[in-house]
Amino acid sequence: MKILTAKQLANADKVTLEKQDITSEELMERAATLVFNEIHNRLQGAPIPIKIFCGIGNNGGDGLVIARHLIQHGYHVTVFVVNYSDKRSDDFLANYDKLKEVTRDWPQLIKKTDDFPEINTGDFVIDAMFGIGLNRPIKGWLADLVELINKSQAFILAIDMPSGLFSDKIPGNDAAVIKANFTLSFQAPKLVFFLPETMDYVGDLQILDIGLDREFLSNIQSKVYLVGQEEALSLYKPRKANSHKGDYGHALIVGGSYGKIGSVLLTATSALKTGSGLCSLYIPKCGYHALQTGLPEAMVLTDEGEELLSSFPADFTSDVVCFGMGAGTANETVEALRELLENTNSPMVIDADGLNILSKNRDLLNLLPKNSVLTPHPGELKRLIGDWADDFDKLEKVRDFSRKYGLTIVVKGAHSFTIDREETYINNSGNPGMATAGSGDVLSGVIASLIGQGYEPVSAAVLGVFLHGSAGDIAASKIGYESVLAGDIAKNIGKAIRDLFQEPVHDSEKN
Ligand SMILES: NC(=O)C1=CN([C@@H]2O[C@H](COP(=O)(O)OP(=O)(O)OC[C@H]3O[C@@H](n4cnc5c(N)ncnc54)[C@H](O)[C@@H]3O)[C@@H](O)[C@H]2O)[C@H](O)CC1
Numbered sequence: 001m002k003i004l005t006a007k008q009l010a011n012a013d014k015v016t017l018e019k020q021d022i023t024s025e026e027l028m029e030r031a032a033t034l035v036f037n038e039i040h041n042r043l044q045g046a047p048i049p050i051k052i053f054c055g056i057g058n059n060g061g062d063g064l065v066i067a068r069h070l071i072q073h074g075y076h077v078t079v080f081v082v083n084y085s086d087k088r089s090d091d092f093l094a095n096y097d098k099l100k101e102v103t104r105d106w107p108q109l110i111k112k113t114d115d116f117p118e119i120n121t122g123d124f125v126i127d128a129m130f131g132i133g134l135n136r137p138i139k140g141w142l143a144d145l146v147e148l149i150n151k152s153q154a155f156i157l158a159i160d161m162p163s164g165l166f167s168d169k170i171p172g173n174d175a176a177v178i179k180a181n182f183t184l185s186f187q188a189p190k191l192v193f194f195l196p197e198t199m200d201y202v203g204d205l206q207i208l209d210i211g212l213d214r215e216f217l218s219n220i221q222s223k224v225y226l227v228g229q230e231e232a233l234s235l236y237k238p239r240k241a242n243s244h245k246g247d248y249g250h251a252l253i254v255g256g257s258y259g260k261i262g263s264v265l266l267t268a269t270s271a272l273k274t275g276s277g278l279c280s281l282y283i284p285k286c287g288y289h290a291l292q293t294g295l296p297e298a299m300v301l302t303d304e305g306e307e308l309l310s311s312f313p314a315d316f317t318s319d320v321v322c323f324g325m326g327a328g329t330a331n332e333t334v335e336a337l338r339e340l341l342e343n344t345n346s347p348m349v350i351d352a353d354g355l356n357i358l359s360k361n362r363d364l365l366n367l368l369p370k371n372s373v374l375t376p377h378p379g380e381l382k383r384l385i386g387d388w389a390d391d392f393d394k395l396e397k398v399r400d401f402s403r404k405y406g407l408t409i410v411v412k413g414a415h416s417f418t419i420d421r422e423e424t425y426i427n428n429s430g431n432p433g434m435a436t437a438g439s440g441d442v443l444s445g446v447i448a449s450l451i452g453q454g455y456e457p458v459s460a461a462v463l464g465v466f467l468h469g470s471a472g473d474i475a476a477s478k479i480g481y482e483s484v485l486a487g488d489i490a491k492n493i494g495k496a497i498r499d500l501f502q503e504p505v506h507d508s509e510k511n
């Protein structure tokens with residue numbers, strides 16, 4: 001699904017009005033009625049106090065339409081007009097008049113702190129103050145109102161966007177932003193819904209298709225995509241009936257050191273669980289018995305080093321090499337990586353200590369085979385590209401790095417971002433249970449396996465990140481977040497692949 005900017009959405013809006021020959025008021029009615037339907041489906045007429053805070057633009061207009069429908073269906077609604085300006089939009093005004101037809105309770109005007117209402121636990125608050133039209137941070141008494149709402153412990157539903165969030169920048173540390181429990185957003189997800197600095201304001205997310213012009217939307221240029229089941233399925237290559245193990249790639253996994261041999265076991269297990277035809281491991285001697293016993297399906301080659309990697313078998317060929325898990329950063333191991341890079345042309349996946357070695361030995365970056373995949377977590381990323389001012393700056397810097405070295409970068413996080421030159425893919429599977437030791441080792445095994453099976457590295461990264469998250473979701477659904485171990489993620493990769501073909505769960509319902 002494409003992620004669109006406020007400007008692109010405003011254009012889609014304009015084209016839709018022309019092509020469908022409708023007024024903007026009619027489009028507002030359509031959009032806000034969809035919101036009403038969602039609320040009504042969930043509340044089923046429950047007599048709870050609903051407090052709707054409307055701005056004076058079109059987001060406020062949406063709030064007024066929602067209010068009208070709720071009142072007509074017998075809900076207990078109080079409408080507040082948050083009068084931060086006198087420049088009310090036409091569609092706001094039209095719906096202000098229409099509200100008169102259904103209630104005698106005139107909206108209460110809020111112009112200053114003294115006008116603030118009481119908000120109680122158990123209230124249902126609808127935030128329709130600002131949407132994509134926010135053009136400066138919320139300050140002054142308006143910020144106090146946002147704080148009052150946030151502190152109230154009421155359930156908060158944000159319309160289109162939590163008020164205070166911009167679609168294309170970070171609000172800043174002292175800016176006020178609504179912290180919603182749920183966000184119903186129109187037509188397309190916004191980038192800020194998925195960034196570490198802003199995702200916590202969104203709560204659960206659902207995207208409503210408000211019927212903006214299909215042709216315009218499919219032609220619109222966006223280089224940022226949200227990846228859910230549908231997108232992952234479109235990348236998947238089915239196995240052929242008439243095939244043998246030689247068709248599914250030979251993955252070589254290089255890593256491990258004394259006390260960290262388990263990481264290689266996790267990576268190798270997940271590579272085989274993702275379907276590699278063959279999997280070889282290159283490790284220090286001390287791990288030989290553990291790996292042969294722990295994973296009889298893998299072939300094990302040992303380095304001369306007892307406890308550390310110090311070389312690379314020069315005559316070894318494979319379809320993909322995965323380097324770094326548990327490898328440490330000793331000088332011998334740096335040289336082993338150099339030897340590997342000088343002797344391999346197959347695409348690589350570099351993780352963990354492999355990334356730390358690259359950060360400290362930057363000349364090695366130029367030796368990486370083009371289109372290799374790097375999978376840093378934020379700490380490793382910082383060492384690799386330097387610090388960033390905010391999440392938008394981070395994305396720019398990762399894009400520069402990806403372009404400069406011709407690499408695909410998977411920035412791991414609650415929503416992992418796969419960045420390949422100009423394109424950004426935001427993953428929408430996974431859960432907090434996956435924040436556990438070895439989870440990243442499993443991810444690099446999935447991606448390496450897919451590359452070995454002939455997927456383009458960027459497709460392998462995007463599909464691999466989705467499958468990894470989905471396997472984590474399956475594991476968590478069985479045993480709960482806290483108990484998910486990296487091994488449980490690896491165990492469920494097969495089910496995650498099968499689930500690609502299940503009736504789709506709407507990605508928009510996940511955040
Ligand atoms: N195509 C769609 O997606 C549809 C969107 N709809 C809704 O319309 C809003 C956007 O409405 P707009 O009037 O452009 O902007 P806002 O309501 O978000 O803001 C109003 C107004 O406020 C001024 N302003 C901005 N920042 C501040 C500030 N910090 N303090 C005070 N005043 C500020 C500025 O002048 C804005 O114009 C969209 O989100 C949807 O909810 C349609 O209803 C359906 C189609």
Ligand SMILES: [K+]
Pocket residue numbers: 059127128129130131158159160161162163
């Ligand atoms: K809002």
